[in-house]
Amino acid sequence: MKKHLNKTNIITCLFLVLLLILSFTSQKISNSLKQNNNVIVIPKEKSHMTDEEVWNFLASLDDINNIGQEGTAFDMTTPIVVQQENDKEDPEKIIKQNEEKKGVAKKSEAKTAVKKYETNETSFGIDVSTWQKKIDWKKVKQSGVTFAMIRAGFRKLDSGTIVMDNRFLDNIKGAIANNINVGVYFFSMARDSSEALEEAKWLVNVVKDYDITYPLAIDIEVFNQNRLTGISYSTMTDNALVFCEYVKKMGYTPMIYSYANAFTKFFNTAKFSNQRIWLAQYNDTVTYRGKYHMWQYTSDGSVPGINGRVDMNVAYFSVTNDVTKSTSVNGINNAGNLPQIEFINMNMPTNLTKTVMLRSSPYTNLPNKAGTMDSTTNIIVTGMSDDFIRIKYNSDTFYINDTECFIINKEEVQFKEQSLLVKLSKEVTLLREPYDYLKNNIVKQLKDEEITITGTNPSYVRIEYEKETYYIKDTDFYTILKDNNEDQVEEKEETQENKVENEKIPNQETTLLEDTSNSKELN
DSSP states (O other), X not given: OHHHHHHHHHHHHHHHHHHHHHHHHHHHXXXXXXXXXXXXXXXXXXXXXXXXXXXHHHHTSSOGGGTTSTTOSOOTTXXXXXXXXXXXXXXXXXXHHTGGGGBOOOOEEHHHHHHHHOSSSOEEEEEEOGGGOSOOHHHHHHTTOOEEEEEEEEEOSSSOOEEEOTTHHHHHHHHHHTTOEEEEEXXXXXXXXXXXXHHHHHHHHHHTTSOOOSOEEEEOOOOSSGGGTTOOHHHHHHHHHHHHHHHHHTTOOEEEEXXXXXXXXXXXXXXXXXXXXXXXXXXXXXXXXXXXXXXXXEEEEEOTTOOSOEEEEEEOXXXXXXXXXXXXXXXXXXXXXXXXXXXXXXXXXXXXSSOEEEESSSXXXXXXXXXXXXXXXXXXXXXXXXXXXXXEXXXXXXXXXXXXXXXXXXXXXXXXXXXXXXXXXXXXXXXXXXXXXXXXXXXXXXXXXXXXXXXXXXXXXXXXXXXXXXXXXXXXXXXXXXXXXHHHHHHHHHHHHHHHHHHHSXXXXXXXXXXXXXXHHHO
């Protein structure tokens, strides 16, 4: 009986000690987080995570007693909240409802995709999130998939809370365990640069303990709706750049995801020239007229190990651990053969009269927007075409699709006086003023006519035609019929000769006076 009691007492004591340890550990974590005004929320009952996964995740946070302090490995200024199943504020939900923005998704099987896109220069991969449910990554690897872009989290549509994708931990561990190259993306709903920076920090901290070989991407595909209503495209552009800057600073490769129309018409994509672009365009070929580094070509892919549809991608770059690639590629530039735009060269210091959109090239069908410029800004107009002006600003060259957005400062044009009767040897354009860049300056075309040239300079000829004065931007268009300049020279020379002769003939009155004076002296 005593032995039985002793045994019971020992078990009871051990149980109490265990409870004390657990209580102390929990209190230690709680106090540490409260002290820094931070919270880790992982609602096990509302996610697929097991107790072991929850504690493993907590254990992965370095030095939990110093969370939030400067220099620690994990910045907990933003709490880690795991997404609930079927979250109504998941932005991918509304994107799936408006998928036509990306094109018409066609069915594609992994076997066909691998044969087509797994080459010496390109790689075939997928991107996944909670929508693919539980994935058998071993089968995915066996199907030929070489990389996976995995959603780590998102900012909610309206509340703005940042949450972790509830399949992220399973997906990243499963992909890495099966030797699949991994990149990670975050679905942004940032309203400003501070929120974009918060998202970047959150993402870097979440992935810090994993072997990331592909880029960390910001996914921006919601514009002017939900919590982004009223947020300008310029701000959205800056948000992407802030995200990328931080990701790069932390040693990762950043990338920006969106669809073709957004890159062409919404973003100031010219500012993304140093960034990798992940393009979503569901089509057999890319019609987007810009540079891109990864192409999401369908959302209707079929891959063994994944139940249902999955996005399929082609990467046009190599990673350091991928020794199967013999050629290094850094993106595709799909600008294509564009019509040559001819500009009239000029050098006119002036200022804008309205707010304008700047572009990096003189085309409106390219992803070349470079931001806006306010009215009254001082610029130098260096060229003009039918639809664009070319400007220089702070040593940079931009194009503006508006030829009436600036004050025209006309410099006085000097002419050497002439008087030539000529016949046109080719068709010419008559201008009202000697400035070929002016709108509504053309009067008419003229050919096979006799005209009078009244002045010349290296660029223009001033003429008289039907008692009106016009200008021609050409100096080699006529045959001289009569050089009135020679007549004028002869007349001038004759006048000069007469003047000289007149000076030689004594004035009669003067001579008479002189004779009279001489006579008086003799007397």
